[in-house]
Amino acid sequence: MTRLLGHLRRTGLGLLSPSLLLLLLVFLIPVAIMVPLSFRPYLPGQGIGEGWTLANYTKLFTDAYYYEIVGRTIFLGLAVTLLTLVIGYPLAYFLARSRSRWRHWLTILVVFPLLLNLVVRTFGWMTLLANRGVINLALQDLGWIEQPIRLMFNFTGLLIGLTHIFLPFMVLVLIGVIQNIDRDLEDAAKVLGANWGTTFLKVTLPLSLPGIVSGSILVFVLSISALVTPRLLGGPTYKVMSTLIYDQFLQLLDWPAGSAMALMLTLIVLVLVFLSGVIARRFGMQGSVAQG
Amino acid sequence: MATATVTRPSLHIAPRLRRAGLGIWVVLVYAFLLAPVVVVVLASLSTTSYLTVPPEGITLRWFFEVLEDPGYVDAILFSLVLALIATAGSLLLGTAAAYALLRRAVPGGEAISALLMAPLVFPGVVVGVALLQFYSLIGLSATFAGLAFAHMVITIPYVVRAILASLAGTDSNLEDAACVLGANRLVAFAKVTLPLIRPGVVAGGLFSFIVSFDNVPVSIFLLGVRQTTLPVKIFTAIEYGVDPTIAAVSTMLIIVTGLFLIVAERWIGFHRFI
Amino acid sequence: MEPRNRALGEGAAADLRIERLRKTFGAVTAVDDVSIYVQHGEFVSLLGPSGCGKTTILRMIAGLIEPDSGAIVLAGEDITQRPVHRRNLGLVFQSYALFPHMSVFENVAFGLRRRPVAEDAIGRRVRAALDLVRLGAHTDRLPRQLSGGQQQRVALARAVVTEPRLLLLDEPLSNLDALLRDEMRVELKRLQEELRITTLFVTHDQAEALTLSDRIAVLSEGRLEQMGTPEAIYHSPATPFVAGFIGRSNLLDGIVVGQAEQGVRVRVGEGLELVAAASGPLRQGDRVQASLRHERIHLTEAPTPGMANSFPGRIVFRAFAGAVTQYVVQLAGGVELQVETPTAAGRLEREATVQVELAPEAVILLPAAVPAA
Numbered sequence: 001m002t003r004l005l006g007h008l009r010r011t012g013l014g015l016l017s018p019s020l021l022l023l024l025l026v027f028l029i030p031v032a033i034m035v036p037l038s039f040r041p042y043l044p045g046q047g048i049g050e051g052w053t054l055a056n057y058t059k060l061f062t063d064a065y066y067y068e069i070v071g072r073t074i075f076l077g078l079a080v081t082l083l084t085l086v087i088g089y090p091l092a093y094f095l096a097r098s099r100s101r102w103r104h105w106l107t108i109l110v111v112f113p114l115l116l117n118l119v120v121r122t123f124g125w126m127t128l129l130a131n132r133g134v135i136n137l138a139l140q141d142l143g144w145i146e147q148p149i150r151l152m153f154n155f156t157g158l159l160i161g162l163t164h165i166f167l168p169f170m171v172l173v174l175i176g177v178i179q180n181i182d183r184d185l186e187d188a189a190k191v192l193g194a195n196w197g198t199t200f201l202k203v204t205l206p207l208s209l210p211g212i213v214s215g216s217i218l219v220f221v222l223s224i225s226a227l228v229t230p231r232l233l234g235g236p237t238y239k240v241m242s243t244l245i246y247d248q249f250l251q252l253l254d255w256p257a258g259s260a261m262a263l264m265l266t267l268i269v270l271v272l273v274f275l276s277g278v279i280a281r282r283f284g285m286q287g288s289v290a291q292g
Numbered sequence: 293m294a295t296a297t298v299t300r301p302s303l304h305i306a307p308r309l310r311r312a313g314l315g316i317w318v319v320l321v322y323a324f325l326l327a328p329v330v331v332v333v334l335a336s337l338s339t340t341s342y343l344t345v346p347p348e349g350i351t352l353r354w355f356f357e358v359l360e361d362p363g364y365v366d367a368i369l370f371s372l373v374l375a376l377i378a379t380a381g382s383l384l385l386g387t388a389a390a391y392a393l394l395r396r397a398v399p400g401g402e403a404i405s406a407l408l409m410a411p412l413v414f415p416g417v418v419v420g421v422a423l424l425q426f427y428s429l430i431g432l433s434a435t436f437a438g439l440a441f442a443h444m445v446i447t448i449p450y451v452v453r454a455i456l457a458s459l460a461g462t463d464s465n466l467e468d469a470a471c472v473l474g475a476n477r478l479v480a481f482a483k484v485t486l487p488l489i490r491p492g493v494v495a496g497g498l499f500s501f502i503v504s505f506d507n508v509p510v511s512i513f514l515l516g517v518r519q520t521t522l523p524v525k526i527f528t529a530i531e532y533g534v535d536p537t538i539a540a541v542s543t544m545l546i547i548v549t550g551l552f553l554i555v556a557e558r559w560i561g562f563h564r565f566i
Numbered sequence: 567m568e569p570r571n572r573a574l575g576e577g578a579a580a581d582l583r584i585e586r587l588r589k590t591f592g593a594v595t596a597v598d599d600v601s602i603y604v605q606h607g608e609f610v611s612l613l614g615p616s617g618c619g620k621t622t623i624l625r626m627i628a629g630l631i632e633p634d635s636g637a638i639v640l641a642g643e644d645i646t647q648r649p650v651h652r653r654n655l656g657l658v659f660q661s662y663a664l665f666p667h668m669s670v671f672e673n674v675a676f677g678l679r680r681r682p683v684a685e686d687a688i689g690r691r692v693r694a695a696l697d698l699v700r701l702g703a704h705t706d707r708l709p710r711q712l713s714g715g716q717q718q719r720v721a722l723a724r725a726v727v728t729e730p731r732l733l734l735l736d737e738p739l740s741n742l743d744a745l746l747r748d749e750m751r752v753e754l755k756r757l758q759e760e761l762r763i764t765t766l767f768v769t770h771d772q773a774e775a776l777t778l779s780d781r782i783a784v785l786s787e788g789r790l791e792q793m794g795t796p797e798a799i800y801h802s803p804a805t806p807f808v809a810g811f812i813g814r815s816n817l818l819d820g821i822v823v824g825q826a827e828q829g830v831r832v833r834v835g836e837g838l839e840l841v842a843a844a845s846g847p848l849r850q851g852d853r854v855q856a857s858l859r860h861e862r863i864h865l866t867e868a869p870t871p872g873m874a875n876s877f878p879g880r881i882v883f884r885a886f887a888g889a890v891t892q893y894v895v896q897l898a899g900g901v902e903l904q905v906e907t908p909t910a911a912g913r914l915e916r917e918a919t920v921q922v923e924l925a926p927e928a929v930i931l932l933p934a935a936v937p938a939a
Contacts, residue, residue, distance in 0.1 A: 010632075012396025015388040016404060019448060022385060023407055026441045030426035031418065037425060091321045094314055104563040108553055111566050113325050115549050117506040119526045120542040124328020126534065127335055134331055167325060172566060196310060218413070225415030227509045232530055242417045242509075249421045249513065259425075262418045273413055277406075468630050469663035471650040473728065474680030480651075483676075487667045 038259035056260035092174030177211025210283035336539035354540035378443035386451030416509030434516025450499035458492025580641035580731035587636035614785035656725030842929035
């Protein structure tokens with residue numbers, strides 16, 4: 001017995017066991033239990049039926065309603081990732097290379113929206129994007145448009161909202177990446193005759209590529225998992241995978257179908273996180289997406 | 293070195309333009325990032341009972357309405373208590389876990405570390421629905437305990453990450469020195485290591501509190517009929533229609549979060565942990 | 567048992583016996599069957615290059631690492647299984663390991679506070695310890711406000727204030743610059759003699775080990791090569807490693823070819839024969855290594871009568887090194903020797919012909935190096 005205790009103490013497993021137990025019981029096992037449930041049929045009005053079926057999965061690929069939502073979610077994720085990258089890179093470069101004493105506060109300012117309640121942020125966008133929202137009213141007052149532009153309950157609204165939410169993530173990852181690129185390398189390129197553009201394209205960008213990929217995977221994974229923002233900015237009819245899961249569990253009560261969709265979402269996320277880890281190891285970066 | 297080089301000012305326009313361009317871009321991005329926040333604050337001050345920005349007149353009445361609404365007050369208190377308990381739990385568990393991962397030779401340490409960090413990228417909605425089912429099987433549905441455990445799961449990664457960062461910057465010899473001087477491992481940790489990782493503990497606790505307080509995807513599936521957290525309440529309120537009280541309570545959250553951040557930066561140099 | 571410094575209270579120094587200590591880390595054997603005995607009050611150095619296992623041994627004695635096998639016996643008690651915090655030893659780390667968030671006073675008091683010592687006694691003993699290392703005025707400072715030498719002295723005071731029966735020092739002087747190191751060496755020795763603590767000192771610097779120690783344990787690759795007084799180690803190295811590591815010597819492979827009046831004849835190189843005053847049985851045909859210390863080879867103008875080893879040579883290299891001058895001399899048979907002579911003895915130029923002489927006692931014979939497998 002004392003040998004076991006000694007072993008637990010030495011390897012640190014004793015200290016880890018409460019956390020591991022928590023994650024096992026409240027995370028791994030519940031998710032694992034969804035797997036059998038996803039193969040059960042659902043009988044409307046009666047609940048979960050007996051027997052097994054693949055229908056919950058096959059309809060994700062055969063039923064237009066479903067695969068349109070899946071496709072929309074993925075496309076949205078890609079678009080958000082691209083936008084946050086393009087918008088965020090210059091800001092990240094500015095903050096990473098800045099020598100100003102305000103640098104820390106400016107970085108905190110980027111983080112500030114991140115720590116704000118998601119609902120609050122999304123609410124802010126609703127106020128801005130609604131048909132009678134700030135943007136439309138302002139544009140109408142200026143005489144630039146007659147009718148309000150539909151900026152909510154569609155792809156545009158979700159794109160704007162999600163880009164806003166995840167921009168700080170991308171910026172923070174990129175700051176880390178750019179800071180790791182030795183300034184001397186850029187200076188060396190300039191001394192050797194490269195102008196700013198060439199230096200950027202041939203030195204800075206290639207060296208930040210692993211980090212860009214890692215940050216992109218992070219933002220993509222988070223965007224396709226988002227619930228609150230798509231729900232509020234997309235409304236009850238314009239759905240993505242997360243909001244569909246939400247509806248199925250809380251409104252339609254079709255738990256098997258919801259589980260299948262949830263597991264599919266999980267699979268996509270896990271594959272991408274694994275990929276990100278492979279890339280990180282391949283390029284010798286510290287940790288993976290999850291430790292971003 | 294005698295000869296001086298003559299620099300011609302006109303050659304430096306390009307870098308200046310570039311810097312100006314970058315500066316403008318940066319300002320625009322910050323404007324984009326902060327626009328919703330500004331809008332919400334402005335909306336909360338409007339005298340009209342429907343939402344207008346810019347506000348027609350300034351009033352603080354919506355704030356008072358929020359504070360006098362028992363529904364809101366209950367939700368705020370509930371969220372507070374939940375966040376405090378979840379944070380306490382994850383600080384305890386997470387600090388122990390981080391210490392073990394860094395200072396002990398844990399078999400399969402990388403896998404365990406990945407598991408602990410998993411809730412960071414795992415879709416919250418999936419965790420929520422998984423627990424909805426699981427809890428209904430084991431009788432923890434709509435219980436505070438179930439909710440608290442769920443929140444601990446999603447906040448532990450932040451604690452572990454912050455403590456690892458702090459711990460990595462301390463010398464492991466210090467604890468050894470304390471032990472040689474007669475302190476057992478626990479006393480050595482408490483008197484030597486803990487004071488030195490205080491920034492990590494504070495940062496981890498802050499992240500954990502905010503993540504728990506703000507959470508919707510997990511909480512919304514696990515709440516019972518008569519309990520609600522503040523963000524879930526706001527969320528469901530918005531689904532019924534927007535009005536300035538929502539803006540008011542949102543502004544309150546904005547102010548509190550802002551204060552937290554300023555204090556954290558001043559006290560422990562929070563920017564090191566993000 | 568000698569009385570200890572009264573200001574620090576009473577306490578008896580213990581003797582330490584390490585028996586067949588062994589530790590492997592994965593595929594690497596860090597400590598291979600090492601046994602050492604340290605008498606009470608003795609100052610013993612563990613000397614060797616990095617990776618020889620000396621720090622591992624020290625940490626095992628302190629209890630910070632568990633040995634795979636072997637025993638650690640302090641004053642007759644087996645402490646191998648005892649937890650770190652109950653061994654009552656003193657340990658000075660290479661990095662000092664001063665608690666950065668505590669004042670000098672609190673650092674030194676830390677060990678006392680873990681014991682049932684009254685508050686006023688703590689104050690008295692802390693101040694006495696700091697006076698001992700001559701830092702009495704700095705009790706309220708934080709470690710980062712002190713210089714390297716001062717920090718080291720605080721670490722020392724902290725280690726001895728609890729009156730440990732054994733003091734362990736892990737390369738405590740290696741972080742100091744040369745001048746400070748010499749100063750601290752003297753202070754350390756003075757302190758140890760005053761307190762009469764049994765002391766184990768880990769270092770890779772042979773000069774330190776030679777000046778400070780009562781005895782030295784020379785280690786290489788986890789094994790004890792030789793243990794003895796500084797003089798014994800220096801003049802009579804037992805293995806080629808010790809001969810090469812201590813002092814500077816020329817190592818030549820050779821074969822015993824016969825007897826001579828003053829010892830044995832050894833042929834080294836092509837046709838060069840040395841007379842060595844050997845002890846121990848050596849037969850014709852035995853393969854040996856001859857170790858010739860740089861400073862024991864003399865360069866003269868003409869052969870000295872009666873000198874058994876006297877050969878003509880030519881100076882091929884010269885380097886002035888302050889108090890001594892180093893030469894490389896080429897002898898017949900393709901043998902080159904490095905020689906060190908006091909600068910005051912005169913200066914020899916390159917290409918000069920000299921007579922290279924050394925006494926038979928200066929030729930140390932060692933077992934031939936085992937060829938690598």
